[in-house]
Amino acid sequence: MLLFEDTIAAQATPPGRGGVGIVRLSGPGTKAIAIGLLGGLPSPRRALLRRFLDGSGEVIDSGLVLYFPGPRSFTGEDVLELHAHGGQIIIDLLLERVLQLGARTARPGEFSQRAFLNGKLDLLQAEAIADVIDSASAQAARSAQRTLQGQFSNRIQSLMKQVTELRVQVEAAMDFPEEEIDVLSDARIAKRIDDLSQLLAQTVSSARTGRLLREGLTVVIAGRTNVGKSTLLNRLSERDSAIVTSIPGTTRDLLRETIQIDGLPLHLVDTAGLRTTSDVVERQGVERAWKAVESADIILLMVDDRAGVGAQEQAALAQVGHGSRVIVVRNKVDLSSALAGLVEGAELATVRISASTGAGLEVLKAQLKATAGYQHNTEGLFLARRRHLEALQRTSTALSSARRQLCAHAPVELVAEHLWDAHRALGEITGEFTSEELLERIFSSFCIGK
Ligand SMILES: Nc1nc2c(ncn2[C@@H]2O[C@H](COP(=O)(O)OP(=O)(O)OP(=O)(O)O)[C@@H](O)[C@H]2O)c(=O)[nH]1
Ligand SMILES: [Mg+2]
Structure with a gap:
């Protein structure tokens, strides 16, 4: 003490x-x-x-x-x-x-x-105190509570225990060089590393969803003018926050609303319609829209269902790069008389909706969760932070390196070194190994009196 x-x-x-x-x-x-x-x-x-x-x-x-x-x-x-x-x-x-x-x-x-x-x-539990207090949904509060009760810590401790056992086995070979070959060619060691990697992968997956619960995702609604972006923002947030008119170029600034879908926080951003324009104000709006699109976790690329995905949207998609974070939203199905819902067989995830009537909105929400990689069942999740995920990632890399060295019959010291890296990365999560600055950073973000 x-x-x-x-x-x-x-x-x-x-x-x-x-x-x-x-x-x-x-x-x-x-x-x-x-x-x-x-x-x-x-x-x-x-x-x-x-x-x-x-x-x-x-x-x-x-x-x-x-x-x-x-x-x-x-x-x-x-x-x-x-x-x-x-x-x-x-x-x-x-x-x-x-x-x-x-x-x-x-x-x-x-x-x-x-x-x-x-x-x-x-350290995990100390952080969970702040997360319990700050949680934005019942699901987040429950997950933070599980961490506070020590469930996340127990998982990390059990991973650490297994890494330690492995290290003992491997380091024994360093002390008795004549037995080195025996120990390292023992298939059981490789098997243990594999089992451990698998357990680690499960932990990463719960922690990743846990992080989503804590931090949420930025969802940017982008598309040409007048396709119904602001109408969708209002509809999803159940607020009349954006001005909607039939005049193209209504929205100029970025408009933000945070919503929740089954406890998943989504930070929605409505943007100015993408088009070339000589209007100075609108042009700035379009520039901001592009910036928002670039930094978005998920992009709702909206089109009028009657027009479909045209050259302009193709250009936007090309700029965005990969399609995994794009959902194409074909709006105004009430006018095109197409069926609302998921479009089967489309290259990119595509949903037909009517932002005015609300048709297809539930399907769009389900698609948002799917694209976010959000497990519906939040039981057994731990509320996690970026630093936990990074450390878990480092553990996983270190374990794979150890496994590779083992297969390549590298010197036992190298295998031991990687296992030590894995051990240390796990220890950073619980606070067993930490730096002064890290502690300072974590605790200073708490509020007074906590
Ligand atoms: N019939 C129908 N009209 C819609 C639908 N969604 C939006 N609209 C209408 O389309 C017009 C433009 O809607 P907005 O939501 O302002 O469109 P926007 O994409 O935000 O437009 P900008 O801000 O100009 O880029 C408005 O008159 C809306 O009422 C829909 O699903 N069906
Ligand atoms: Mg608008």
């Missing part, structure tokens, strides 16, 4: 008015501050009604106190929670008083950081 010298304090509830406002303290000075503020040390782990006193013995407020002596506390240190009335002035007075008694204001995420540094949580 690390011993911090200073005692930190922060408001744990959001600023503003509320029934209850909570101030939290953690650190070695907590006891003394409790005595100064309450006139005595409350008994541990019990909710007690107490008066909060200022320097001259005057009552600032009264409320519940909870005292958790370390190490059986969230941070591992002595922790005190003061539940006062939730007015900003009261909370400020209370904070002022505990600072006067020797605490200092906590930095964002500092409580969680101490919990991590004192071994109360691993």
Whole structure:
């Protein structure tokens, strides 16, 4: 356990008015501050009604106190929670008083950081605290909760355990060179690496969907003027946010709306219709539209069903590069009298809809999920971050290299080196191996009082 010298304090509830406002303290000075503020040390782990006193013995407020002596506390240190009335002035007075008694204001995420540094949580769990609080859908909250309960950590730990066992086997060969050939030609080692890679692939797949749940995808609606892009934005977001007129070139700016499909957050962007124009304002809009298209995760390329995909759209597609992130949306089926729904046998994923009537919209949503690679069943998913995926990817690369070296009968040190890389990459996820900067970056993105 690390011993911090200073005692930190922060408001744990959001600023503003509320029934209850909570101030939290953690650190070695907590006891003394409790005595100064309450006139005595409350008994541990019990909710007690107490008066909060200022320097001259005057009552600032009264409320519940909870005292958790370390190490059986969230941070591992002595922790005190003061539940006062939730007015900003009261909370400020209370904070002022505990600072006067020797605490200092906590930095964002500092409580969680101490919990991590004192071994109360691993890094995955500490991040999950922020993710539980910030989750944008019930599915995301459930996945973050699973990570907080340690399910993601357990998975990583079990992968690490297996890598360690492999390393022991391989490194034994380094210590007994005469047996090296035997150990390394043992088919069981290759088999173990393969099994491990498979388990890793499953973890990557759940983590990838977990990341989608957390961060969502940017979906850009692009196409010629007047095809119905803004109508679709309004329809999907169930808001009248974009201006719709029959005049081509209505939209000039990028318009954004975030929606959810079965818990998957989609950041929709409506754009100016793609065309060459002499209008200065519109031309800028078209430039912005192109930029949005380039950075999109998914592009809804919209056409009028009666006109179909023409030369202009082909040019746009050529510029976009690969088709896997494009969905062609053939709009206005109410006018073309074609059937709404998925177009079978098309080269690119294609859906016929009517943005005005809403026909085909459910099919379009299903196609969005499919293109995003979003598993419908979010059970067993962990809310993951980019850094987790990157580390898992590095683990996987290291394992494949180890496997390759093994097959090529490379020196055993090389195999061992790659296995060590795999081990380290996994350890970065849980925080076993981390740098100061990484921790700083992670915890500083938390809000105050967490
Ligand atoms: N009949 C029919 N009309 C539609 C449909 N979708 C859009 N429209 C009409 O088409 C016209 C253009 O719609 P918008 O949504 O403004 O088209 P846009 O692609 O955003 O156009 P720009 O912003 O000019 O690029 C409007 O008059 C809409 O009411 C549809 O599915 N069926
Ligand atoms: Mg528009």
